[in-house]
Amino acid sequence: MSRIPFLRMEGLSRRDFLKICTIATATMGLPVEMVDKVAAAVKSPERPPVIWLHFMECTGCTESLLRSSHPPLARLILELISLEYHETLMSGAGKQAEEALKKALEKYKGKFICVVEGGISTKDGGIYCKIGGRTALEIVKEVASEAAAVIAIGTCAAFGGVQAAHPNPTGAVGVGQVLDRPVINIPGCPPNPYNFLSTVLYILTFKHPPELDELSRPKFAYGRRIHDHCERRPHFDEGRFVEAFGDPAHQKGYCLYKVGCKGPVTYSNCSVVRFCDVGAWPVGVGHPCIGCTEPNFWDRMTPFYEHLPKIYIPAGGGIRAEAEKVGKVAVGGAAAVVAAHAAAGVIKKAVKSFGRKGNQESEE
Amino acid sequence: MAKKKEILYRRVFVWSWALRIFHWTFALSCAVLILTGIYIHYPPITTKWAEFKPQYLMGTLRYYHFTAAYFFMAALAVRLYLLFFGNRYERFTDFLPINRRNLRSFWRSLKFYLYLTDEHEWRMGHTVLAGTIYFLLFLAAVVMSITGLYLLYPDISWISKMGVALFGSAQMARFIHYILHWCFIFFVIVHLYIAIWNDFKAPEAIISGAFSGSKFMPADVKED
């Protein structure tokens, strides 16, 4: 199975081809002169073999990559790489599929790119995610140990994703946490396909992985905050905020900070690269950023329509209270205690002077 | 009334100029940081006004927040230095409950504040109770500075490395920054109250002492 036959599409127009190469080059932060070099890398007959593994996830990353309504990008990606194993796309199933993986591993040992989509269960030996009787943990360790590079696509593979949300019953973690080799994270829920494409192109063009940030994300895509490249930013600085969805401020396109926008703490290039080839991105169309490229976003970025997380702390007698409310109560309490303390002082003084008077009288 | 007993007081110099500069810089910057911080956290509806007259309100208040933050951090650095190299009363050894003398003093001042005794705890420097709270506040101030720097400079590589290592993500740093901001409001209320209360209870002149550097002690009282 050298490539997936039914997806092999001829006739990607030259215009589409150059357009995509240009966007990808720009995404990488490279100058326009590099487009030719990138295009040459794409056209080179040597296509890197890719083994694509699926674990605990919704397959949304693959879906958004293929996005059948705008096929040219997916077509280019599938032309660019030689997809040796991909459970969603391949026709084989069961034993056939197992064989295909084994063969691909033998044939391309040390040469293929391993792409992982989905989190890895680690609790109880990882028994909560099994394929063909083997745990995800075993499979990913085996496959990754033979790979030339490992790319974790999507927030699940990068940081554990939705199944790692509290209370994380299966002990789900990102791929990087179970492998003792570097992993390139392309988080996002789903990630922008251009970030995946550009990362692969970068490796092909320069023969080494792009510069990564401290969370192993390519800096060219995840080096800047949403907030610093947002078209609504002038409204933020000016103090013009949407108070509720659909209010006049929302209709005028003001800043979404007060309806929970996580742009100020989220690193991604969404506002620049945008999605679906129609120039749209969430904040642009009036929805706050939910911080999908950040670790633990299901726990830390929720509630999605408030800008700080709710963390519940046990507050005596089994009551659980929001940390924020506890703060407010504590400050109110401080004022009350101060007042009570002052009152107690006054009373004590009154009682004492009364007592002293009594003593003086009895002395006389 | 019974006969008034005459007490002699002596003037003692305890707070160096560096400490006093720290104190007032810290106090003023805290006030600015708390007020602007509350606006940043929850900008009240100014939208109509901002449409009518552009004023760059969030931008300006954030600018004040960051300017005050630099004064705050500079003052904090001075205080941390004085913890180790200041005069006797400014060093942590004088006011943390780390030995028997200080522990005993700690309980005595606690009793005094709870009206369980009338005996004011005479100390040249901070009482140990106050000193302990101050020390905790300095720790909170360090965390405020680190989380604040991380939020302010997301593009500086060593700062974001430190931020990720300490807090995991910018959102977590922001949350900690916000929660700790309550500690500062809490502290300001209690600190002002106790300073004034003490001024009523004992003629130490601690409030003017924060400007002049000297306090008054009864001539016959010796610090143990």
Ligand code: HEM
């Ligand atoms: C007493 C000290 C401080 C207090 C009470 C304070 C308070 C606050 C509060 C309440 C917020 C809003 C948080 C939110 O809801 O997102 C905030 C934001 C912020 N503070 Fe502070 N802060 C203090 C010190 C500092 C320091 C030392 C820095 C250092 C540079 C700093 C930098 C920031 C930054 C960068 C933000 C985020 C602004 C934004 O997202 O636009 N703060 N502060």
Ligand code: SF4
């Ligand atoms: S909409 Fe979000 S990202 Fe844009 S300026 Fe407002 S808070 Fe920042």
Ligand code: SF4
């Ligand atoms: S705007 Fe925010 S939530 Fe939306 S895709 Fe980008 S990072 Fe994720």
